[in-house]
Amino acid sequence: MKLKFYGAAQEVTGSNHILEGDGVTIMVDCGFFQGVKVCDDKNNDPFPYDVSKVDALFVTHAHLDHVGRIPKLMNEGFKGRIYSTPPTREIAKLMLEDTLNVIAREAKADEHEPLYGEDAVKKAFEHWEAVPYDQDVTFKDDLRVRFRDAGHILGSAMIEMVHNGKKLIFSGDLGSSSVLMPESALLSGVDYMVMEAVYGDRVHTDLAERANRLRDIVLDTIKHDGVLVIPAFSIERTQDILFDLNKMVEANEIPEIPVFVDSPLAIKVTKVFSENPSYFNANIQNAIKGGDDIFKFPKLRFTERSQESIAIKDVPSPKIIIAGSGMSNGGRVMHHERNYLPDPNSTLLLVGYQAVGTMGRALQEGAKSVRIFDEDIPVNAKVVTLQGYSAHKDMNALVEFVSEMQDSIKKLFVVHAELGAGLFFAQRVRDYLGVDARLPKPGEEVEIDF
Numbered sequence: 001m002k003l004k005f006y007g008a009a010q011e012v013t014g015s016n017h018i019l020e021g022d023g024v025t026i027m028v029d030c031g032f033f034q035g036v037k038v039c040d041d042k043n044n045d046p047f048p049y050d051v052s053k054v055d056a057l058f059v060t061h062a063h064l065d066h067v068g069r070i071p072k073l074m075n076e077g078f079k080g081r082i083y084s085t086p087p088t089r090e091i092a093k094l095m096l097e098d099t100l101n102v103i104a105r106e107a108k109a110d111e112h113e114p115l116y117g118e119d120a121v122k123k124a125f126e127h128w129e130a131v132p133y134d135q136d137v138t139f140k141d142d143l144r145v146r147f148r149d150a151g152h153i154l155g156s157a158m159i160e161m162v163h164n165g166k167k168l169i170f171s172g173d174l175g176s177s178s179v180l181m182p183e184s185a186l187l188s189g190v191d192y193m194v195m196e197a198v199y200g201d202r203v204h205t206d207l208a209e210r211a212n213r214l215r216d217i218v219l220d221t222i223k224h225d226g227v228l229v230i231p232a233f234s235i236e237r238t239q240d241i242l243f244d245l246n247k248m249v250e251a252n253e254i255p256e257i258p259v260f261v262d263s264p265l266a267i268k269v270t271k272v273f274s275e276n277p278s279y280f281n282a283n284i285q286n287a288i289k290g291g292d293d294i295f296k297f298p299k300l301r302f303t304e305r306s307q308e309s310i311a312i313k314d315v316p317s318p319k320i321i322i323a324g325s326g327m328s329n330g331g332r333v334m335h336h337e338r339n340y341l342p343d344p345n346s347t348l349l350l351v352g353y354q355a356v357g358t359m360g361r362a363l364q365e366g367a368k369s370v371r372i373f374d375e376d377i378p379v380n381a382k383v384v385t386l387q388g389y390s391a392h393k394d395m396n397a398l399v400e401f402v403s404e405m406q407d408s409i410k411k412l413f414v415v416h417a418e419l420g421a422g423l424f425f426a427q428r429v430r431d432y433l434g435v436d437a438r439l440p441k442p443g444e445e446v447e448i449d450f
């Protein structure tokens with residue numbers, strides 16, 4: 001069989017891999033290339049293969065760099081089935097519908113046709129089947145495919161394929177640092193793996209430390225009677241922060257102050273989380289069974305309508321506002337930043353990766369003034385970065401994950417990593433574990449005995 005790497009090869013985004021041979025062509029993920037723009041210009045390039053010959057697409061999880069180009073696939077003649085876990089299907093639908101506005105806006109700014117429209121999104125979901133974890137989908141009787149829990153975000157999966165008595169894994173994104181998700185599933189007898197290494201050269205702050213730092217920042221905001229603005233991604237990050245705040249309020253570590261989740265997408269995604277409790281880790285499931293509503297505490301408000309969002313500024317300080325986008329390159333957070341960046345008593349808390357060229361990155365690097373809605377806004381607020389709210393395994397956890405299958409694995413293909421981080425990780429795996437690890441080039445085809 002042949003493995004082909006068409007995206008996320010020597011870079012982090014654009015996930016798109018193909019397994020081909022024995023009369024079957026299976027794709028894993030079809031995501032956006034992303035940079036400063038949510039939808040990079042590279043997404044406009046035609047697919048470098050015949051889309052109509054692909055039999056099936058397996059989707060690891062609902063992040064846009066894994067699902068963003070699926071509607072484009074429909075426009076270009078994909079006729080196969082699409083498979084994911086049930087929560088991935090639900091969240092991907094919210095993400096892709098929400099992205100239509102962004103695509104239209106970016107296309108207008110650049111004066112080209114939008115990448116796709118509502119019809120293509122609708123068509124994708126007509127082809128899209130939900131399959132739970134650990135249940136087989138079979139092709140030609142002897143190729144068996146199943147989802148295994150990846151522990152990254154709600155519904156996230158590794159794709160396990162078995163053929164001719166051999167096992168191949170596509171890791172998707174791997175998590176273990178969320179307070180809500182379970183550890184990624186234990187694997188055995190793996191022969192080949194295509195594996196992410198976004199943080200292949202970095203170690204995260206641990207969970208307790210990050211919650212302590214968040215608590216100190218909240219207390220500092222209250223002391224100064226300020227506003228804490230947190231630009232946050234809609235999936236996992238927002239829910240993790242809500243969970244930590246919920247715990248602090250219930251343990252009386254922080255007083256009850258108004259907390260706003262001001263993002264229609266994050267509100268919808270949080271609903272999907274609440275409706276799928278069986279996908280949380282055992283601790284959280286027990287807490288829920290014991291009657292705890294983990295996304296509900298006094299003075300927490302979800303502001304879905306824009307009127308409610310605008311009214312937040314009339315609520316007296318201190319208060320906390322969680323809003324998108326996570327990199328301050330659009331969304332409601334821009335309004336709050338315009339209101340509170342000039343205020344020396346307020347704090348802007350950055351909890352996620354800030355891409356080069358975004359306003360979030362400029363603020364992180366100490367900009368004294370930023371431009372919002374054609375206005376120069378002075379930055380007098382404190383700007384704090386809190387690492388550790390990543391949903392990805394860090395370097396040590398990634399090495400440990402490979403070490404579990406060190407005896408059986410024949411080849412490890414490192415993807416979803418910037419060149420530097422990927423090379424560092426592959427070297428480490430070779431040196432420490434003696435595993436044959438390398439980074440495929442974009443467009444590279446590799447023959448495997450599978």
Ligand SMILES: [Zn+2]
Nearest residue numbers: 061063152173
């Ligand atoms: Zn992801």
